[in-house]
Amino acid sequence: MHSFTEENYLKAIYKLQEANGEMVATSEVAKILAVNAASVTDMVKKMAQKKLIIYQKMKGVKLSEKGKQVAIGIIRNHRLWEVFLVDKLGFRWDEVHELAEQLEHIQSETLISKLDAYLGHPKTDPHGDPIPDANGVFAKSKSVLLSSMDAGGHGKFTGVSDHTPAFLSYLDKIGLSLGDTIKVMQVEEFDKSYTLQLKTKKEITVSFKVANGLLISA
Amino acid sequence: MHSFTEENYLKAIYKLQEANGEMVATSEVAKILAVNAASVTDMVKKMAQKKLIIYQKMKGVKLSEKGKQVAIGIIRNHRLWEVFLVDKLGFRWDEVHELAEQLEHIQSETLISKLDAYLGHPKTDPHGDPIPDANGVFAKSKSVLLSSMDAGGHGKFTGVSDHTPAFLSYLDKIGLSLGDTIKVMQVEEFDKSYTLQLKTKKEITVSFKVANGLLISA
DNA sequence: TTTATTATTTAGGTTAGTCTAAATATTATT
DNA sequence: AATAATATTTAGACTAACCTAAATAATAAA
Ligand SMILES: [Mn+2]
Ligand SMILES: [Mn+2]
Ligand SMILES: [Mn+2]
Ligand SMILES: [Mn+2]
Numbered sequence: 400m401h402s403f404t405e406e407n408y409l410k411a412i413y414k415l416q417e418a419n420g421e422m423v424a425t426s427e428v429a430k431i432l433a434v435n436a437a438s439v440t441d442m443v444k445k446m447a448q449k450k451l452i453i454y455q456k457m458k459g460v461k462l463s464e465k466g467k468q469v470a471i472g473i474i475r476n477h478r479l480w481e482v483f484l485v486d487k488l489g490f491r492w493d494e495v496h497e498l499a500e501q502l503e504h505i506q507s508e509t510l511i512s513k514l515d516a517y518l519g520h521p522k523t524d525p526h527g528d529p530i531p532d533a534n535g536v537f538a539k540s541k542s543v544l545l546s547s548m549d550a551g552g553h554g555k556f557t558g559v560s561d562h563t564p565a566f567l568s569y570l571d572k573i574g575l576s577l578g579d580t581i582k583v584m585q586v587e588e589f590d591k592s593y594t595l596q597l598k599t600k601k602e603i604t605v606s607f608k609v610a611n612g613l614l615i616s617a
Numbered sequence: 618m619h620s621f622t623e624e625n626y627l628k629a630i631y632k633l634q635e636a637n638g639e640m641v642a643t644s645e646v647a648k649i650l651a652v653n654a655a656s657v658t659d660m661v662k663k664m665a666q667k668k669l670i671i672y673q674k675m676k677g678v679k680l681s682e683k684g685k686q687v688a689i690g691i692i693r694n695h696r697l698w699e700v701f702l703v704d705k706l707g708f709r710w711d712e713v714h715e716l717a718e719q720l721e722h723i724q725s726e727t728l729i730s731k732l733d734a735y736l737g738h739p740k741t742d743p744h745g746d747p748i749p750d751a752n753g754v755f756a757k758s759k760s761v762l763l764s765s766m767d768a769g770g771h772g773k774f775t776g777v778s779d780h781t782p783a784f785l786s787y788l789d790k791i792g793l794s795l796g797d798t799i800k801v802m803q804v805e806e807f808d809k810s811y812t813l814q815l816k817t818k819k820e821i822t823v824s825f826k827v828a829n830g831l832l833i834s835a
Numbered sequence: 836t837t838t839a840t841t842a843t844t845t846a847g848g849t850t851a852g853t854c855t856a857a858a859t860a861t862t863a864t865t
Numbered sequence: 866a867a868t869a870a871t872a873t874t875t876a877g878a879c880t881a882a883c884c885t886a887a888a889t890a891a892t893a894a895a
Binding site for chain 4 (some may be wrong): 622655
Binding site (some may be wrong): 487488489490501502504505507509510513516517577 | 708
């Protein structure tokens, strides 16, 4: 149907427009896909002709409704495969992203629907990111960055805003896992480091950089 | 590492040279891959430069040792994914080939090794075809076509030589499954049809065309 | 052994996706 | 408002993988 390249453009534009609003600059897309800005201009013109995106010269691009649905489909594939890799094959959460980048492009409605059922219709992937349903609908979740919380606040660690393997394996190392209940004991004035109490009563202190990568839900 | 296209060329050449011996004609490759013979000549020249195959103008091609290992690797991937699709996701054996054609190109040693372990290190795929081990070694099996057997012969149905969905689903329809024990009761002189007795004592008659698609082991 | 048929290669061309360098437009600075 | 800096697009080229048509080689038939 669509080439891997087209799908990757759609995904990149989707992520940018979710994060930074409406129109996305071609240079932003270029940065994500690690290609030259001139290549993006070229490519988006072709994709605009296919009605996958709307392109306005010198203003940027945004997804058409069709393009958006395709993008969400790829994200659904990606996250379901990540669940498979972690839950069934025993990969760690910091190892699965690159593999899912390949698997997300496998074309088959029935495969994805059977995989979804096999995994027990998971609502989130191994990083806490929501998995859209077959109709492209996300279950909205309202979480906040730990770095925005004050002493006394509490909640459950349900996602990360930093998806780098380095960050994820660091969380493993300090024994912080998705689903853990945490309470903010202290926010250090000096360096904005956070001291947390886990359900096990154990206390850990994390830097601001870490606090800024953790998503907490009520 | 190698493009999907290169991998498909290697697989096609591998299969042809297994079936028809040493040198493979470019036109044979063209037929399998559904491309023009001129395109094959073009492509094999490039692949010869990469030392994946040996090409002799006007004589044909054969795989280099390196090319052979790559080809066997793809076949291993293909068959393991087929097992996954049937055993874990519940696909029928006549539905999985095209999907495996996509999945076989996913690049990751660890993925395949984990998948292999997850599936219990299967020795054969859903069609009875042997799965090479991680070193590219096939477990040799010596089976014969039912169509070469005489009345009184017996054995176990362990594979198919015809992999078409039409044939496979026909076998489902007449209730013949991989692993079934069969005994040749009669070979009809007139049309070479075979009457078989199954372990359940039930007798079925199959045409020569069907007998020619079934592999029987002692 | 010529001649016809068939297989294979060469030549020239196309499309997708990329690049670099140059041109143009936008935004920021003086 | 003029100039400098930055972003974006255009122009021209490249590679991978394909195609068609023409040329050549191998094989089969007369
Ligand atoms: Mn991911
Ligand atoms: Mn994820
Ligand atoms: Mn197959
Ligand atoms: Mn098979």
